[in-house]
Each structure stands twice: as structure tokens, then as C-alpha cells.
Amino acid sequence: MKIRIIPYKKGSQSAKLIAKGLTKALGYKVWRGSPKPFSLNLSWGNQDITKGGWWVNSPMRIKFASNKITTFKLLEQVGVSHVPYTTSKACAEGWSKDGATVFARTPQGQGGSGITIVAPGQAMPNMPLYTKYVKKRKEFRVHVVGGEVIDVQQKKRKNGSDKDVLIWNHSNDFVFCHNDVEEPKGIRELGVAAVKAVDLDFGAVDIIWNQFLDKCFVLEVNSAPGLCDTTCGKYVQAFVSKYSQTPPVSTHLQAKVQ
16 A cells, blocks of 8 residues: 655645655655545645545544644643643633733644733733743654654754743744753653644654753644654654554544543
8 A cells, every 4th residue: 555645735845855755765656645545645734634545644633633722631631741721711810910921822823823922910812722831941842653752852042042032933043953852751751642642643742841840741742743854764764664564543533522
């Protein structure tokens, strides 16, 4: 059964890298596009297509995982450590009155998009989701395929940057690195547990570490992470090893989330 990549958008550079790497590794052209009934359709963040044959990360699973409210509920159900969240404005206002910074946010979004930072005591906007800011000493991305960690990256400042910001993203001069990664205890196990909780075959888990508590907290699970060449190669190797011969068994989450 041939693998086919189903990207969330046609121009996804990471999907292109994965397809190119799989083409070289498998010895046949791995196409990107619509799913086919007799292919193993590997969804790279695509949650809109429901037809086709076998799936790795089916669109239904990704639809659940891409919604941060649903993700937090699923993590909470199985006891996976995550940042505090609420859908109640009154609760978020209580956090603020107690001196906490609050992120008022949309259920979707990545790289800091859809977030309004609310300082302690400021007026709380009406938003579907609120998360309490947890101070972080370090931030990581743990890549998991088929229940195994294939790569760990640490988010660090670009050379020469001195920005003091709460959101560590590319526009604020932070990038994921492989050099001198210092992993907190249990971070790999937490990454595996998070991907399992949202029922994905693979995912990239963003995790922060609080030095004072010596504890890790999950921020989100990505179904279409941006990839460098090194990490892409590890995904390709894992996909070939786990999915090129035997398709995964699909399960769905409809009964899990109320």
C-alpha cells in the first residue's frame, strides 16, 4: 500500500519535505494531494477530508487535536500535566485579581496567533478560552511517532536577541534548536502521553518547564509542525519503519469529549 501525503494546505513546506524524503526512502513517487481509497493517506494537519482509505492521523483526530479546548479536556481526563485553562470569563477574572497574567485566546491558532495578553487587573475580553500564564525557564518540542519519541528540540533566542517577552515564537526571535538541548526529567514520557491522549498517530508536543516547581506543562499538540531537514529525516525514517508495510488501526474520539 503506497503512502500519500494529505497536507492542510497545498504550499506546506514541511509536507513537501516529507513527501520528498519518503519518495527517496521508498523508491516510488509519494504524491501530495487528495486522499485515495487504496493508499495509506498520511494527513499533515488536514482536518477537512473524511473520504479515502487507510489513514495516519485521520482528519477526525486532527479536528479534535487542533481545538485547544478539546485538547485540554482530553489531557485533563487522563492526568497529563498542562497549563491551567478555563472557558469561564469569571474564572479568568479571578486569576487576574489574584495577580496572574492571563492569555485570552481562540481555540485555534499557532505561533502565538489568536492570543491577547491580559496583565493582572486589566479588563478581561470575551474569548472562548483562557489560559493562566506559567513562568517558564525552558520550552521544548517533543516529536512523537507511533508512541515513540523521535526528536526533542529546545526553543532558544536567536543570536544577539535581547527581547523580554512572554510568548516565545519566531516573530519574537525564538527558534527551535538541536544544539545543547537540556531535557527536564520526564519530558519524553509527557510528550508520548500527550499524543496518546488526543489519539494521534504522530504529533509534536510543545512543553514548558517551570524551574521553581521543577515541572513540565503541555501547551499544545501539533499535527503539522514546521520541520528542519534533521527533524524531517527522523519523521521519514519513522514513517517508513512504522507505516510503509502495515496500516495503523483507526480509532475516533467522539465518545471521549462531552
